[in-house]
Amino acid sequence: MELSINNNQIAxxxxxxxxxxxxxxxIVVRLGEEQYGIDIRNIDNIVKMQRITRVPKLPAYLKGxxxxxxxxxxVLSIRLKMGLEADxxxxxxxxxxxxxxxxxNVGFIVDEVKEVVTLYEADIERISSDITAEKGNLIxxxxxxxxxLISLFDLAAISLEEN
Amino acid sequence: xxxxxxxxxxLDETNEHLTNLNTRIMELESDPENMDTINExxxxxxxxxxxxxxxxxxxxxxxxxxxxxxFSEVRNGVIKVTSEIIDVLFQCLDALEEYKDNIQxxxxxxxxxxxxxIRMLNSILNQGKDGESPAGxxxxxxAAPAQESASGNKWDSVVLDDSxxxxxxxxxxxxxxVYGLNVSVQESCILxxxxxxxxxxxxxxxxxxxxxxxxxxxxxxxxxxxxFTLIILSDAELDEIITSCEAVSEIDKVVGAEIxxxxxxxxxxxxxxxxxxxxxxxAAEEDASxxxxxxxxxxxxxxxxxxxxxxPAAPAAKAEPKKQTPAKPVVNRTVRVDIEKLDSLMNxxxxxxxxxxxxxxxxxxEQTDVNSAFNEQIEYLESVTTNLHESVMKVRMVPIESxxxxxxxxIRDLSKKLDKKMELxxxxxxxxxxxxxxxxxxxxxxxxxxxxxxxGLESAEVxxxxxxxxAGSIFLDAYQEGNTVVIEVRDDxxxxxxxxxxxxxxxxxxxTLEQAANMPDKEIIDLLFLPSFSTAKxxxxxxxxxxxxxxxxxxxxxxxGEVEVKxxxxxxxxxxxxxxxxLAIIQALMVxxxxxKYAISLGSIQTLEDVPASEVKLVQNKEVIHLRGTVIPLxxxxxxxDVERKPVNEENLIVVIVKKGxxxxxLVIDELIGQQEIVIKSLGKYIKQCKFISGATILGDGEIAxxxxxxxxx
Numbered sequence: 044m045e046l047s048i049n050n051n052q053i054a055x056x057x058x059x060x061x062x063x064x065x066x067x068x069x070i071v072v073r074l075g076e077e078q079y080g081i082d083i084r085n086i087d088n089i090v091k092m093q094r095i096t097r098v099p100k101l102p103a104y105l106k107g108x109x110x111x112x113x114x115x116x117x118v119l120s121i122r123l124k125m126g127l128e129a130d131x132x133x134x135x136x137x138x139x140x141x142x143x144x145x146x147x148n149v150g151f152i153v154d155e156v157k158e159v160v161t162l163y164e165a166d167i168e169r170i171s172s173d174i175t176a177e178k179g180n181l182i183x184x185x186x187x188x189x190x191x192l193i194s195l196f197d198l199a200a201i202s203l204e205e206n
Numbered sequence: 207x208x209x210x211x212x213x214x215x216x217l218d219e220t221n222e223h224l225t226n227l228n229t230r231i232m233e234l235e236s237d238p239e240n241m242d243t244i245n246e247x248x249x250x251x252x253x254x255x256x257x258x259x260x261x262x263x264x265x266x267x268x269x270x271x272x273x274x275x276x277f278s279e280v281r282n283g284v285i286k287v288t289s290e291i292i293d294v295l296f297q298c299l300d301a302l303e304e305y306k307d308n309i310q311x312x313x314x315x316x317x318x319x320x321x322x323x324i325r326m327l328n329s330i331l332n333q334g335k336d337g338e339s340p341a342g343x344x345x346x347x348x349a350a351p352a353q354e355s356a357s358g359n360k361w362d363s364v365v366l367d368d369s370x371x372x373x374x375x376x377x378x379x380x381x382x383x384v385y386g387l388n389v390s391v392q393e394s395c396i397l398x399x400x401x402x403x404x405x406x407x408x409x410x411x412x413x414x415x416x417x418x419x420x421x422x423x424x425x426x427x428x429x430x431x432x433x434f435t436l437i438i439l440s441d442a443e444l445d446e447i448i449t450s451c452e453a454v455s456e457i458d459k460v461v462g463a464e465i466x467x468x469x470x471x472x473x474x475x476x477x478x479x480x481x482x483x484x485x486x487x488x489a490a491e492e493d494a495s496x497x498x499x500x501x502x503x504x505x506x507x508x509x510x511x512x513x514x515x516x517x518p519a520a521p522a523a524k525a526e527p528k529k530q531t532p533a534k535p536v537v538n539r540t541v542r543v544d545i546e547k548l549d550s551l552m553n554x555x556x557x558x559x560x561x562x563x564x565x566x567x568x569x570x571x572e573q574t575d576v577n578s579a580f581n582e583q584i585e586y587l588e589s590v591t592t593n594l595h596e597s598v599m600k601v602r603m604v605p606i607e608s609x610x611x612x613x614x615x616x617i618r619d620l621s622k623k624l625d626k627k628m629e630l631x632x633x634x635x636x637x638x639x640x641x642x643x644x645x646x647x648x649x650x651x652x653x654x655x656x657x658x659x660x661x662g663l664e665s666a667e668v669x670x671x672x673x674x675x676x677a678g679s680i681f682l683d684a685y686q687e688g689n690t691v692v693i694e695v696r697d698d699x700x701x702x703x704x705x706x707x708x709x710x711x712x713x714x715x716x717x718t719l720e721q722a723a724n725m726p727d728k729e730i731i732d733l734l735f736l737p738s739f740s741t742a743k744x745x746x747x748x749x750x751x752x753x754x755x756x757x758x759x760x761x762x763x764x765x766x767g768e769v770e771v772k773x774x775x776x777x778x779x780x781x782x783x784x785x786x787x788x789l790a791i792i793q794a795l796m797v798x799x800x801x802x803k804y805a806i807s808l809g810s811i812q813t814l815e816d817v818p819a820s821e822v823k824l825v826q827n828k829e830v831i832h833l834r835g836t837v838i839p840l841x842x843x844x845x846x847x848d849v850e851r852k853p854v855n856e857e858n859l860i861v862v863i864v865k866k867g868x869x870x871x872x873l874v875i876d877e878l879i880g881q882q883e884i885v886i887k888s889l890g891k892y893i894k895q896c897k898f899i900s901g902a903t904i905l906g907d908g909e910i911a912x913x914x915x916x917x918x919x920x
Contacts (some may be wrong), residue, residue, distance in 0.1 A: 115889060
């Protein structure tokens with residue numbers, strides 16, 4: 044019960060359009076039961092699941108490459124990358140084409156793309172750096188929206204990590 | 207030799223290196239321990255030095271040389287990077303920038319020696335190691351010869367040959383006057399050659415130039431320091447000649463006097479020779495031949511001066527302080543196009559080919575009811591796109607000539623600097639390569655040639671002892687081989703001393719003693735391509751800092767090429783560079799392995815074979831086949847690529863025989879699709895570790911096929 048009251052408060056606050064720092068739009072995706080957010084400025088495109096061409100000798104989470112309008116783009120399984128069980132491909136499965144600074148475009152396989160939300164600085168809580176430094180951790184902050192928690196991806200961790 | 211046609215390339219590259227240096231040194235300031243940055247700076251400085259040297263910009267070369275010395279010590283950990291050092295380095299960059307601007311404006315580096323900066327660099331060096339300062343010598347070195355000959359009249363030390371001495375004697379007998387004239391150009395003078403020309407012209411109006419030192423050609427090429435000496439025949443008074451010379455602007459000083467052959471050292475020698483000819487014929491001959499050699503550069507003054515007077519307009523035009531762009535003979539009408547525009551054109555052609563391929567695959571799927579007109583049009587489209595692709599590719603192709611013609615001059619200079627006799631023989635300058643490749647192949651080739659000249663060739667004495675001709679030979683051969691262009695740098699020198707390399711690698715901790723014992727020679731030679739590896743015993747500014755070969759390798763690999771070396775101790779080395787003819791579109795054989803499609807470049811394929819499974823033999827537990835007298839190792843692609851093998855025809859294997867140099871291998875595949883033109887796409891930076899996949903291509907139906915790099919499989 045306590046939680047839901049809390050929710051309402053946050054929702055109310057949202058509607059007021061407070062000025063609590065900068066606002067960032069996130070695309071919310073589902074992986075298993077959890078929700079994750081990616082800064083919308085880093086998203087190039089969202090496409091349906093398609094045939095992925097396997098590339099030999101890659102770590103398991105790198106699923107291969109796809110053809111995106113004539114460009115060859117590597118696709119990785121965020122689930123495997125984070126140590127979760129393998130993807131289950133359904134009708135809702137999507138590939139998020141993410142722009143990485145160094146490596147160019149990369150595709151992320153997600154279970155479902157849910158919505159776009161606006162988060163304010165005040166809604167975002169950074170995670171302490173000893174956790175983010177852990178291997179396999181791709182999350183560097185948690186955002187609160189409508190009483191739900193959204194883990195926010197740290198794209199730098201994805202691009203920096205040796206694959 | 208005229209290097210002005212490379213000025214643009216030189217300026218472009220200098221710009222690039224300077225920008226690079228600027229950013230790297232900034233990086234270094236914030237992270238003084240970063241070895242990668244230091245290496246990068248070192249390489250950029252090294253390349254800059256090499257280029258400046260090749261172009262004959264001495265002052266620029268000196269400055270970069272000293273800079274490089276400092277970096278070398280930083281790299282070795284002798285000097286710690288401090289903010290003072292960074293300050294000095296930035297001053298260096300500013301000075302280099304100034305040289306570059308001067309060169310851009312007037313094709314001359316200017317006259318600023320930047321001695322204060324060089325002094326600072328040297329004091330940094332000396333702080334690092336209290337001892338000898340290798341760089342201090344550079345500015346002094348150039349001044350030395352000038353001072354040496356400053357004593358006495360310069361024309362008396364001009365070397366004369368027999369005929370010249372005779373001409374002078376004849377003239378003096380006929381009552382003509384022979385003057386020696388020494389003309390100094392002002393230090394600030396920018397177009398020394400042009401001023402010198404005007405002096406030549408002025409003198410020729412009043413007399414005849416017999417000897418010029420340096421030679422007229424060298425003077426024309428600005429290969430003189432500040433002054434040059436003439437010996438002239440004239441009826442006019444000396445004063446008149448001097449006044450006319452002094453009338454030329456930017457001339458500092460003209461001194462002259464009537465010549466007395468008795469004072470001339472070489473003339474004396476000649477006179478002596480004549481006197482003692484009978485007595486000491488043999489000894490004198492040797493002397494004379496030495497003299498002849500020395501005077502050889504000056505042999506053509508008469509011809510040159512005749513040409514100069516015949517075309518007085520030429521020097522006058524040159525005197526204009528504008529950028530020196532010699533008018534090229536009009537052969538073809540050309541348009542200069544930005545390479546980026548060609549790149550985008552090439553990309554569009556690639557897209558078109560992909561679209562065409564998908565049309566082809568659609569039409570072949572629905573063979574029955576598609577009307578023939580449609581097929582005809584597709585065939586037409588196919589031929590148009592192929593031609594279009596070829597023409598665009600040809601537009602991008604330029605002969606490597608533009609890069610290699612600067613090498614003979616470089617070898618000549620090296621020959622003097624290293625005091626070794628050597629000759630460069632080049633073939634295949636007309637071989638064409640993609641413009642981007644040609645632009646970047648210069649540096650690696652220069653490194654290899656310098657390497658051959660410095661490390662490869664022995665000194666004349668050693669060569670004679672070994673029964674080789676005294677003059678070493680370096681060969682640069684370029685030719686096309688299938689889809690690749692091969693450039694070979696070959697010398698008949700000492701070859702690579704595998705034992706020395708091995709010892710060095712052990713000393714440096716690159717390999718252990720046990721590793722060394724088991725390493726084949728070839729692998730040991732390959733160690734040369736590691737960063738910081740140099741077998742030269744002393745550091746020269748030619749090579750020998752170990753910066754060359756790793757740069758060569760990485761540059762060539764960045765062009766999707768490869769480099770290998772073969773060497774025989776005592777007989778010489780051959781460095782072979784292989785470069786793809788084109789970077790974007792290739793003819794490939796499409797094959798199926800398991801359920802997957804792969805492309806193999808047609809360039810590396812030799813033949814296709816059907817091999818009965820029973821003919822596969824085991825040698826040292828590896829599968830091989832016997833084919834027309836050669837034993838070829840088999841590579842089962844399904845194993846290499848971790849593909850599940852389809853239970854297909856086990857009786858016969860389909861084998862693609864690929865070759866790399868003289869090595870062969872047989873790739874076992876499951877199915878052949880056929881030949882196709884494919885557009886190479888990169889797999890992106892995210893996928894790194896798959897060595898034998900060189901890229902991907904998009905097939906007609908939008909599917910992706912990976913491109914197998916057969917070279918890495920062999």
